[in-house]
Amino acid sequence: MDKVAIIGVGQTRYERGNTKSFAELVYEVTRKALDDAGLELDNIDNVVTTTNDFYDGRTIACMAVAEASGSYGRDATNVEGDGTLSAFYGLMRTLSGVYDATIVTTHCKMSEGNPRKLFNQAFDPIYDRILGMDAISSSALQARAYMDRYGVTEEQCAMVSVKNHANARNNPYAHVALEITIDDVMKSPMLAEPIKRLDISPISDGACAIILATEERARKSAKKPVWVRGVAHCTDAYRLGERDLTYSAALETAAKKAYKMAGIRNPFKQIDVAEVYDAFSYMELMWYEGLGFCDRGKGGKLVESGKTQMGGELPVNPSGGVLSAHPVQVAGLARIAEAVLQLRGEAGGRQVPGAKTALAHGITGICGQTHCVWVLSNEEA
């Protein structure tokens, strides 16, 4: 693969009930990403937006944010899915040789809709939608299958919530920063067994943008470029009953491909910091395994060891992760933006000292049907 770098990032603060319009939110991060890269819109020749018509409550929803992303008079396109996937599309367009610099934007105002009803619409209208499942109840089926198979405990899941909510206290963009104990998580109201109130991510509004550039353009950028060293995307079966819910086959495949591109043989040793899509506490443990940070079933032991805390061998979600801010579709791009800040040494109180290689991960679909893995570095290949 030719060299591509991320040269600009911008995020809003994540919160519930944000009063900006879609365009106002997206303009804020587009402007921030351009300023971060030291570019003007004239330097951008390619725009990728990220929308979901159901979430936005309007059809062709990209039209609400395209102009605020700088689309006028330019090649503008749209992805429906997590921001890691729009970034993936932006990367492909950058690699086409046609464009110098690509801006990728995402926004979410999930608080304005009805998240449970909207997520239920992801189920098959011909078959099981009528059961009324949503993200929480369907993920509970996955959590139980995984935890039963490997003896992962609710306390181990709670440790993820404690760790990430505490990390969020160092992230000015985070929505929910908490100083809580395992006991607090265990005693929080049961929603869908074994998932409790403090095991789930909040409903967050916000936006994020990144700018991808060709090698030539990246060398002229204001900030030190962060190079895309490996990236891959893989999809599992749609129906839960057709997957082995005790591990993520799609994530294992995506991670292996991304590591091969990046020349990573031992991810736990070679990656300095990871930002993963922990929509629920148990997911972070499953994703450790899928990403090869430990063997299948050992995610609980890994969090227990403290190695994924700040100051540990491989800090995971120094930002507080998705458990601390869950703007749907934005959340994966925010993982990339956070990885970029880490690799530039600009992550403030959540900085992992000397980070050279970072991983960012996004999911889309019911119980993580699709996974996208990015390996980024401040060192050139």
Place this chain on the structure above:
Amino acid sequence: MENETTFEIQEKDGLLVHQGVIRVPYTWAAGEVASRFYAGLREKKVLGLRCPACKVVLVPPKKVCHRCFSDLTDWVEVGDEGVLQTFTVVHYSEPDLHPVEAPFAYGIIKLDGADTGMTHLIGEADIKGLKAGMRLKAVFRHQPQGNYLDIAYFKPIEEANHG
């Protein structure tokens, strides 16, 4: 049927927030495969499709095997009993979504003769005593309507009834 968008204006932090409702009628063709599956349920038969290449039996059935991309045409009848693979007890209420009142249980059930699991409701059960691995039986709706709830729910099989 009507296409309805209503508006109410609220104020928050000195800015306006427009509130509306989107209600759009829609029809979904069930297609040949699901139509035949529901025809089977009318006769209290659970039908699946066997993949000619993978040999797995998919229940509920679908047109294309996701693993090998085979066109599926080999219909088989599977049992109306099976094994609970995973489950959850839901404690929150969503009256517009949930077909039954909380607390209630969802499970994934692999029917005898099937290789995939069927997501469904669990009924007539002590929800505190549910365990993966337990055997369940389909309870058919008295008056089938041609949708997923023609199996109303799965209920645990009493230990005394088998063995």
